[in-house]
Amino acid sequence: MTSIVLLVVLLVAVGSVAVLIRPQRASTFEFYLAGRRVGVVTNACAICGDYFSAASFLGVAAAVYASGLDGMWYATGFAAGFVPVLLFIAAPLRRFGEFSIPDFLGRRLESHSVRLTSVAIVQLIILAYLVPQAVASGIIWELFIGRGIGGLSAYATGVLVSTVVIMLMVALGGMRGTTWTQAVQFLLLLAIFVWLAILVLVSGFSYTDELRELSARPLANPVEAGDSWRLEPVTNRLHPGDPAYFGEPGGQYSQLGQFALILSLALGTAGLPHIMNRYFTSPTGTAARMTTVWVVGLAGLFYILAVLLGTAARAVIRDVAADLPWVAELTTGGILRVPEYALLVLGQIFGGRAGLGLIAVGALVAVLSTIAGLLLASAASWGHDIYERYINPRATQRQALWAGRAAVAVVAVVSAAFALGVRPESLTGLFPSIVATMVTWAFVLAGSALTPVFILAIWWRRTTGPGAVAGMITGAVVAVGMSVTGLLLGDSGYGQVLLTPTVVSAPCAAAVTAAVSLATRPPADLDGIWLRMHGTAADRRAVRLARLTVAGFARRGERR
Amino acid sequence: MSNGSLPLAGVVLFAWGAVYLVTQLITVPPLGAGTTVLIGSGLTAALIIGYPSALRGPRSKRSAQPVSARFQQGRHGTTIAAVGRSMPLRSGLTAESARRTAQLLQPLLSGAAVAITDREHVLAFAGPGADHHRSGDEVAAPTARALNRGKTVLVRRRSELACPNEECPLRTAVIAPLTDGNRTVGTLQVYRRDGALSPQGVVEGLAGILSLHLELAELNRRQRLAVDAKLDALRAQINPHFLFNTLNTIASKVHTDTEETRQLLVRLSDFFRYVVRQEGHFAEFGQEYFFVRTYVSLEQARYGDRVRVRYDIDPQVLTAHVPVLIIQPLVENAIKHGLAGKVEGGTVTLKARVDPLTRTTSIRVADDGVGIPSDLLERISDGERREGDGQGLSNIAGRLASLYGERYRLDIQSTENGGTVVDLRIPFG
Amino acid sequence: MRRPDGHELSLGSADEHDTPAEVDAAFRTLRRVAVGHIAVFTGVIIAVPLLTAALDWWSQGRLFGGMSPMFAMTACGLYAFFFVICLAAATLSNAVEERMLGGPAREAPQDEEGTLPP
Structure with missing residues (x-):
């Protein structure tokens, strides 16, 4: 009962905050003033809504559930990703003010081949990001509905249903992903985490004590052996021979593996098209910067809660597995066979069927908001960068929109096909959380191919178009090549590094970009580009205009 | 430092x-x-x-003025030496400083009252009789005598005090003149009730100490005036050629490039606004940098590609306080004497750094212009001034010396046809 | 100069421009800020896992109850650190831009305000 009351209170709170931060038409000019917190916070929430996919909502907790401290590197990497964005990209990107990543690179380097190459890379990244979202919706369906439709397995049904929903969203044009809806979706996710965390803590869960208890015995996870499941001790990657413990590193990654993962995630964020597109909606470069600060703060809060819930799930589910038959069904020796279920099970333990439903809804919201952002970015890049610019330069707005939608439908179908080809159980032994791991691949691609070129194009005057093309191709090829090798080799010594190859591929891409750039000629009007990208004249003009207008409104108000 | x-x-x-x-x-x-x-x-x-x-990051604006040494109230009135140390008259002979001095001296001279006057009025009175001897009264006859003669006057009888109040307990007085240099500016008066005179030597000694303080105060004031005058001179001295040249440049562009003309006019008004509005001796480096930028962009409009500029600035230095109108003259010299004479032009580099350990701000203005011939360089280093040096280095060095004393360094290195480097180091603040 | 949209007139002397040399200076100062902060960031990010190898206490010591210093750092401390470093970098970058580009706020609009008809 209390949990229902708490839930209602939280939802009311989300609703009122949502109303509070809703951008009002009358204050559009105030929104331009960089210091206005309302605009900055709304945009920050929207970026979070785009960013927190199923990988963050279910995946981080699942990874912590499965391997303890080593599972946290995901959360660390996801949050760390915004630090380079803030330091290197946010403000100049906003100031240069194009429409999408390919547009930005194309204008900055004054090259068509750069634009085309980056469109290809962006589409690859979006695809790599969409597949795990489809997988996640399959997992959610499997647990929440538990039944397939028309002879399909529950998992396949989930994947297909989510794809159909996406197609419908596309067809009905409801994929605009306005800033405000994304922001509200993020607030909903945060509220669900807060709700669950409060319930867990009120029930007498002590973070530190449970941690001591969890770390008292070596870490062991269920492994499928023939037809049956049994607990198998996790091998310690840091000190082979020693057992691994929940509260200590080594459960999943070797020393090098940790770095490789964190670096891949930290560099990847800067190249994610749906996140970077959001920066173009900031009113000024300064506002873009402050938005990122808020994003980092909100993401930190979100991940602190996610880690806490993952730890709590490990302790609580073990304790209740013997008493609750439906939990026992999912577990082996008190440990869930599919770690992604951790939060969902936790929700049902504390909130009953409604709790499970709430978590499932949260996960779906996370999936859908991310998908909406991704598809918007994809549509923008097809419709704006390719169709309008190359195929049909005289296209009307409507034609471009339909071109984007058609392309997006294809992308969605392809991602569903990939998702159907992956069975989550078949890969759990390999990775702590399959959803989080698959999202990592998108980060790897972004961090290898786009981020180095991005940073060089913004901070190094000599960067040229051919250099950027060579760099992007090198980064993508090295990253994909190493990942595929890693998948084929499996979990052997360097497998982890091969699966998170940014640590190798990003420097390769940067080196190739620099080398080719030095051999070719930079764009002619560098000073003009620099004035636009690093100068604040346009920002100051916008702020001043806004201030004058606000003053004008005030004066008119006084006269009345 | x-x-x-x-x-x-x-x-x-x-x-x-x-x-x-x-x-x-x-x-x-x-x-x-x-x-x-x-x-x-x-x-x-x-x-x-x-x-x-x-040390970096935005800091709240703080007073650019150096905090003036203030009179310390602690430990007062114990010995005469304490009076000498605390220097209450350091800020000159005013009612406030006189009141403090009188209060400081009164307990030293047991049972007596102490008064300080200037040439017309009683500035302060402390001790018995303060109820009817008030500050602001006209000075009495014996005081006028001491002022006129410039010598100590001894008043032995109550009637000679010329006090209109019958109840006045004071009976004798020693009135010693206070001098500033060789001018008598006021008096120090010590009264007693018991009919005896205060020891004349002590009173004269005290008056002597106070006179010294007054003299120091006057010196301080003159020095500050001199620095102010130098700064004012600098403000007034904005090279008229610069104004003519800039206006000519603008006039020549009116018909060809309206947009640039407008920008130049805005910049020119920024330039003069800064010179006029700048108060005090210190400003944030960021403001001075703005002034330099404004100046350089005006010169660039005139010289075109021949004058190139490169700024290399530490983030920490932006909030440091630097003396006003020091950097721009250095840059102006670099352009006028270094680059203007060179056909292909050149680059001026302004480099500003902070050394946090020694708490030093270092500013370097370098150009790759014609350089300074060694004999002229020697003369400049010796502080000599010649016509045509403009608002030369001697002015800058003089102002720096009066602001920082020994705690600054100004180095000039130059090779003929190799360019000039001016290196300035001042305390970070 | 009159522009078709007429904005120029209303802005008057409030129009803003940068010169290439100024932008280049601000750009290089900002680059120094970014590189400095990214160095600190990288150092901390690398130090957290690396300390395990150097110091058993880091992962096996107990700070509060059952929490090792490393666990506390990864579960909470790092996020606080990210936030602090971002806030510091953003504030510093904004302050640098404000001081190195454009001028101090001109009072022209206010001056004009007094002369406007009521």
């Missing part, structure tokens, strides 16, 4: 304390000595390397 190492030492000490607390007391089991030392050394290294960043 004020020392920045002391706070750093404090922070390092604190860090070691924190390391000890965390590793030895809070943690169970405590860490070994080796690792503790390792952590401590790592932290120390990080602090020393990171110390510069503690």
